[in-house]
Amino acid sequence: MGTSNKNKNSKQENGERRWLITIVITTFVISGTVSLISESTLSKVNILVALAILFGIILLGVVFDIVGTAVTAGDETPFHSMASKRVPEAKIVVKLIRNASKVSNFCNDVIGDVAGIISGSVGVVIVSKILQAKPNLNQILIAATISAVIAAMTVGGKAMGKKVAISKSNDILFSVSKIIYFFQLIGKGKNPFKNKKIDIKNKKQLIQK
Template sequence: MNQKIKRSIKFSLTIAVITFVLAAIFSSLSSSLLNNVSWIIGLIIVLLIVLIGIIFDMLGIASTAAKEAPLHAMAAEKVTGAKEAVNIYKNADKFASFCNDVIGDISGIISGSALTIVILDITKILQGTTDPTPQLFLSVFLTSLIAALTVGGKALGKYFAIHSSTEIILLAGKIIFFIQDKLKIRVLPKSNKR
């Protein structure tokens, strides 16, 4: 079997396992958080989950839209995070897959299940009413609102990702530099210097 195909299969299996683990962790965290807060705080948590999905979707697209030359120029000038930005560019397929498919999709799924918990909390409050119309309206309205914010936010994020990809990837590089340098947590594979 071709070496590239083997690496692709290995990466796909790895990303599937990572997705499973992260989805379990985030789902458990969001459920436990939402069970102990009011519906207003729960709705804010849902909006934060949506925002995380939008940001990571933008990062994934920016990594594939970035241009290599400006990143190398900044790395040559020793701009903080530029070396990491070059590494993101060189691993754009994996970086985009992680950002878009793992974090972005998990955020979408978890925001939906978290919203269900919020709607159930609101339904308990409205349970005294005999008319089911307000509950149905609220459920439809909140679901539609979160869907609109997710899709609209990702569309806006895509615009910025395509038109400001260098700046976005440099910012991501700076954040990764901080995590790797100060917190000593390896985020990206070491770059291969020739």
């Protein structure tokens, strides 16, 4: 029995180590890719487009934070009956909830933190563009204003998002599962639009049970 527990602990440690390595590599790749795209794009656009990119990055962070919170607050029980009726999205939700720590780690920490870091970098570029267009403006004041806007939107968005994520966790997870399933079908070379769709009323009833 002692050997069995030892092997179990060893497998768990190896799994955690692999997950840590995966997260580090994923964070590096995502951060580098998004930074490269945003930096190369921002140098060619005007201030309004740059602001739109900034808001898009902040929104991305907020959306993933909502998903990360929803997966920790979700209840897999209502999806068991759906899974038994061979609803593929329900199976995905159950899998997400059972791996809540990893999913929330990826959504909240990886994507959320990367979005926060990159939004700060984009803010610096926007300040630079504003000062190039209006060199007489106070640099410190402009930088402080942009930073305050980024912080307010990020914190405010996540605060509101968390409330929604907790109260509507199962609905959010089901929507996420549909997106995941859509791309799974595309990855398998299938047409996702030919698959049967669940009646919305029945879906809501099943989730609320």
